[in-house]
Amino acid sequence: MSAAEKFWISSIGRKILMAVTGVLLLLFIFGHMVGNLQIFIGAEALNRYAAFLQGLGELLWVIRFGLLVVFVVHIILSIQLTLENRSARPIKYRCEDTVQASLASRTMIWTGLLVLGFIILHILHFTMGVLQPEIFHEMHTKEPPDVYSIVVMGFQNIGFASFYILLMICLGFHVSHAIMSACETLGLNHSKYHPTVTKLSVILGWVIAVGYIVVPLSVLVGLVNLPAGGM
Numbered sequence: 228m229s230a231a232e233k234f235w236i237s238s239i240g241r242k243i244l245m246a247v248t249g250v251l252l253l254l255f256i257f258g259h260m261v262g263n264l265q266i267f268i269g270a271e272a273l274n275r276y277a278a279f280l281q282g283l284g285e286l287l288w289v290i291r292f293g294l295l296v297v298f299v300v301h302i303i304l305s306i307q308l309t310l311e312n313r314s315a316r317p318i319k320y321r322c323e324d325t326v327q328a329s330l331a332s333r334t335m336i337w338t339g340l341l342v343l344g345f346i347i348l349h350i351l352h353f354t355m356g357v358l359q360p361e362i363f364h365e366m367h368t369k370e371p372p373d374v375y376s377i378v379v380m381g382f383q384n385i386g387f388a389s390f391y392i393l394l395m396i397c398l399g400f401h402v403s404h405a406i407m408s409a410c411e412t413l414g415l416n417h418s419k420y421h422p423t424v425t426k427l428s429v430i431l432g433w434v435i436a437v438g439y440i441v442v443p444l445s446v447l448v449g450l451v452n453l454p455a456g457g458m
């Protein structure tokens with residue numbers, strides 16, 4: 228058996244791979260949040276940023292493919308390890324509240340699967356234009372494409388905005404436990420620093436969630452609008 232096969236089969240090897248893919252996803256999530264926040268600078272800034280990404284051409288496809296592989300590995304491992312943990316402990320604890328685990332840690336697989344469902348709908352919405360096709364195609368006839376108006380008109384719909392806000396709360400729970408868990412797996416959580424790492428993980432997780440939530444919320448309450456002069 229090759230070293231790579233042994234690593235994949237061992238539980239600790241898979242936990243390390245899960246932590247490393249998780250950290251890569253976190254970097255993407257953080258970068259994407261910073262990109263989205265340009266909406267507060269204005270339409271031109273967000274559209275320039277979106278045009279820059281599109282301008283990467285083939286490199287964008289390489290990044291997309293890499294991201295997809297990282298996502299798939301992370302998801303397969305999370306499902307595998309959750310099922311293995313459950314079969315190793317077939318009888319539930321008689322008194323669940325004696326187990327020192329936060330709500331975020333106990334719901335990781337569910338918040339993770341919800342975020343996965345969100346990402347599929349999100350790509351159908353903003354990348355492929357399947358959910359609001361008229362808006363998407365009209366804005367893509369402009370040069371550069373008016374991604375700002377696509378986002379604003381998307382979140383002026385209370386259904387989409389509420390959906391995003393709810394799912395970003397799930398993301399907050401997921402990420403706030405994920406950072407701590409990755410630190411532990413990668414050996415960066417010495418018992419002396421455990422309380423600090425836990426606090427920082429929760430703070431960072433909710434900073435990211437709020438960084439995403441402010442976008443649909445600001446559109447919903449009218450703080451961010453379509454550019455003057457119409458679409």
Ligand code: HEM
Pocket residue numbers: 256259263277280281291342346349350353354374378391398439440442443
């Ligand atoms: C306020 C919340 C969000 C907004 C406004 C937003 C905005 C966008 C927009 C406009 C695009 C299309 C970019 C383009 O094709 O030019 C996009 C793509 C994408 N977003 Fe988001 N996003 C949000 C939240 C998230 C979250 C929380 C995640 C992941 C957890 C995420 C993951 C992605 C992915 C994977 C893509 C596809 C990237 C690609 O085109 O290859 N987004 N987002």
